[in-house]
Amino acid sequence: MEPKIFCQSCTMPIDNMEDRGTEKDGSKSSEYCKYCYQHGSFTDPGMTLDKMKNIVTTQMQKMNLPASLLQQSLDYLPRLKRWQKA
Ligand SMILES: [Zn+2]
Numbered sequence: 001m002e003p004k005i006f007c008q009s010c011t012m013p014i015d016n017m018e019d020r021g022t023e024k025d026g027s028k029s030s031e032y033c034k035y036c037y038q039h040g041s042f043t044d045p046g047m048t049l050d051k052m053k054n055i056v057t058t059q060m061q062k063m064n065l066p067a068s069l070l071q072q073s074l075d076y077l078p079r080l081k082r083w084q085k086a
Pocket residue numbers: 007008009010011012032033034035036037
């Protein structure tokens with residue numbers, strides 16, 4: 001099954017409720033994963049797009065995902081909501 005919803009910060013699939021971050025009131029975020037977003041704010045506010053690219057690369061290599069998939073994610077990152085310049 002193809003994931004439908006991706007974290008708007010790191011591209012992780014968040015179809016599962018357990019993988020989603022939380023808002024201030026404790027409800028689940030519909031846009032961010034639990035690693036990026038907790039209690040209504042980003043877990044690492046100093047994160048930059050370049051840092052995130054490094055983290056995604058490290059994680060995906062650890063999971064032995066194909067390089068083509070990694071490249072796809074890296075190309076996708078700048079288009080995510082968190083990295084859009086307002
Ligand atoms: Zn995330």
